Amino acid sequence: xxxxxxxxxxxxxxxxxxxxxGVENHIYYLSQCLLKLGHKVxxxxxxxxxxxxxxxxxxxxxxxxxxxKPFLMQNTFPTFYGTLPIVRTILIRxxxxxxxxxxxxxxxxxxxxxxxRTMGYKVIFTDHSLYGFADAGSxxxxxxxxxTLAEVSQAICVSHTSKENTVLRxxxxxxxxxxxxxxxDTAMFKPAPERLSSHEIVIVVISRLVYxxxxxxxxxxxxxxxxxxxxxxxxxxxxGPKRVRLEEMREKHSLQDRVEMLGAVQHSQVRSVLITxxxxxxxxxxxxxxxxxxxxxxxGLLTVSTRVGGVPEVLPDDMIVLAKPDPxxxxxxxxxxxxxLPKIDPQEMHNRxxxxxxxxxxxxxxxxxxxxxxxxxxxxxxxxxSRYLSCGAWxxxxxxxxMIIDFLLxxxxxxxxxAEDIEEVPDFILSHxxxxxxxxxxxxxxxx
Numbered sequence: 355x356x357x358x359x360x361x362x363x364x365x366x367x368x369x370x371x372x373x374x375x376g377v378e379n380h381i382y383y384l385s386q387c388l389l390k391l392g393h394k395v396x397x398x399x400x401x402x403x404x405x406x407x408x409x410x411x412x413x414x415x416x417x418x419x420x421x422x423k424p425f426l427m428q429n430t431f432p433t434f435y436g437t438l439p440i441v442r443t444i445l446i447r448x449x450x451x452x453x454x455x456x457x458x459x460x461x462x463x464x465x466x467x468x469x470x471r472t473m474g475y476k477v478i479f480t481d482h483s484l485y486g487f488a489d490a491g492s493x494x495x496x497x498x499x500x501x502t503l504a505e506v507s508q509a510i511c512v513s514h515t516s517k518e519n520t521v522l523r524x525x526x527x528x529x530x531x532x533x534x535x536x537x538x539d540t541a542m543f544k545p546a547p548e549r550l551s552s553h554e555i556v557i558v559v560i561s562r563l564v565y566x567x568x569x570x571x572x573x574x575x576x577x578x579x580x581x582x583x584x585x586x587x588x589x590x591x592x593x594g595p596k597r598v599r600l601e602e603m604r605e606k607h608s609l610q611d612r613v614e615m616l617g618a619v620q621h622s623q624v625r626s627v628l629i630t631x632x633x634x635x636x637x638x639x640x641x642x643x644x645x646x647x648x649x650x651x652x653x654g655l656l657t658v659s660t661r662v663g664g665v666p667e668v669l670p671d672d673m674i675v676l677a678k679p680d681p682x683x684x685x686x687x688x689x690x691x692x693x694x695l696p697k698i699d700p701q702e703m704h705n706r707x708x709x710x711x712x713x714x715x716x717x718x719x720x721x722x723x724x725x726x727x728x729x730x731x732x733x734x735x736x737x738x739x740s741r742y743l744s745c746g747a748w749x750x751x752x753x754x755x756x757m758i759i760d761f762l763l764x765x766x767x768x769x770x771x772x773a774e775d776i777e778e779v780p781d782f783i784l785s786h787x788x789x790x791x792x793x794x795x796x797x798x799x800x801x802x
Contacts, residue, residue: 361724362394362449366466367456368429370399370417374621375562376645377457377482380512380536382411387717389413394781396448398441400430400462418444422462432461434468434756435763441469442767446776452724454478455502458485458495464502471505471738472760476727479503480510481520484642484663496523497746501753504741507727510534510720512643513664519642525745534719535667537711538648545654545700546629553585555692558631558655560591560619560646561638568637568660569596574681575637576600577607579688586692587612591619591627628653632698633691639679641665647674652707654700658691660684670710673703735761 365385369377385395395415400422409417420440425431444450453470455463458481467477479502486492503509503524509531511517517531550556557579563569576588590600590613597615604613619627628634634650636659643664647657651673659665661676668674675694677687733741735758742753 360391360393360721361728362451363388363396363724364445364448364450364453364466364470365395365397365456366399366453366460366463368400368424368460368462369457370397371411372402372405373428376536376643379645380480380482381456382415383537383539383713384717384720385415386413387713388720389415390714391717391721393721394448396444396450398444398462398466400424416448420462425461427459429459429461432465434465435760437462437465438469438760438763439767441466442473442764443776445470445473445475446773447779449778450475452476452478452727454480456480457482458499459483464498467502467506468757468760469764472757472764474732476507476730477505478508478510478723478727479506480512481516482512482642484516484519484640485523487523497749499524500745501742501749501756504745504753505733505738506530507730508532508723510723512536513667515664515667516642532719532723534716534723535711536643536645536648537713537716538645538652538707539713540652540704540708540711543625543628543649543652543704545704549700550630550632552632552695555583555586555633555695556589556631557586557633557635557658557688558589558591558628558650559635559637560624560627560650561636563590563592563594563596563600565596566639567592567594568639568679569594569599571637571639571660571679571681571684572635573599573603575635575684575688576613577603577609578681578685580607580609580612582685582689583692587614589614589616589627589631591616591624593618624649625653628655631655632695633658633688635688636660636665637679637684638662638665644668648707648711652704652711654698654703656691656695656698658684658687670706673706 365381370381388395397417401419406419406421422430453475455467457463470477485495503526509526511520511531511533512535514533517533521528521531561567579586604610628650634655634657636644636647638660641663647668650657651669657674659674659676660679675687675691677683739754743750745753
């Protein structure tokens with residue numbers, strides 16, 4: 355027991371452990387570092403299979419797996435007001451001062467931020483993805499984002515490209531949006547103890563095998579590289595709807611002995627796959643920030659990647675070879691990477707990654723955003739509604755109606771169950787000695 359030195363933060367997203375990907379990684383590591391800085395951090399996400407209720411993770415990180423099942427792509431069904439009672443209860447029970455939502459297509463994040471603003475809490479939003487402006491899905495998503503961010507205290511993006519994209523989509527003033535990149539756990543991702551032989555060059559791909567990750571590009575690039583270089587072999591880790599196309603490509607070109615398909619890779623096994631290779635290949639068609647590139651570079655692999663989104667901001671020029679998202683250009687980039695491989699020192703690359711990317715640095719920069727958010731002035735209902743009216747002729751009126759109903763339901767809840775009747779939980783703080791004795795939950799985790 356004890357008292358927290360600084361902020362009490364609720365992290366909210368549909369994406370968290372036991373799933374594992376860029377957003378899940380970000381929330382987990384950021385939360386751990388904020389705990390070490392003396393903040394209280396609680397995570398709220400939806401139930402995963404039989405994982406429901408309250409769980410504790412390393413360092414005393416408390417996770418609420420609320421009893422909502424995923425509806426589509428790990429997102430809960432949008433209810434607008436169905437989450438209000440449980441969000442209100444968690445905010446009061448945990449004595450939260452800040453609500454931090456993650457990912458634009460997380461419905462739980464949008465609803466929690468809406469309810470938190472209604473109750474007068476300061477809210478921060480982190481955007482992890484890039485969106486277009488022309489297709490129907492993007493237009494809809496951008497309007498939802500405009501609604502959510504109309505009252506956000508501060509926003510965070512993981513790259514400058516992502517910031518530009520978010521500002522254009524949401525209409526947020528650029529001065530309210532901060533750029534704080536992702537990081538990598540360099541203690542977990544270390545190079546192989548001994549340098550690999552250069553007689554056979556191994557190119558590693560670890561990604562979700564979906565259209566957005568450029569799986570169709572791989573289908574054209576891999577056979578051409580294998581034709582040009584008889585000593586090149588591919589290892590492909592990951593699963594998804596495009597895996598069938600890769601399997602067909604392998605059969606068509608008789609590359610069974612040169613293209614190894616691993617299927618879904620547990621996150622704990624990612625390093626063991628990476629250190630078997632010389633080059634890491636990323637073929638994404640859109641990417642705000644690619645953590646997979648950081649993990650590969652930390653293991654000493656030279657990266658070949660498509661020049662999309664925030665990828666050019668991730669690594670120095672001598673650690674990455676960039677190409678257009680075009681099969682011919684990617685083959686040329688791989689040829690260039692193979693030619694400069696002898697100059698690459700995996701251990702030196704790992705040491706540079708230690709200096710470039712650090713989760714503790716990310717946490718300290720996020721602290722500054724929290725401090726600024728808490729200094730933002732509170733607004734009454736009429737002032738808040740005027741913000742929503744500016745979101746569009748019809749959409750603005752609809753957003754106002756949604757917020758008025760939310761405000762009325764919140765007051766009804768206060769009458770039905772006053773805040774004084776909700777028991778506040780005692781703070782649970784692990785000492786460093788206790789923390790050392792606890793290991794992180796290590797169940798099977800599928801990557802990307």
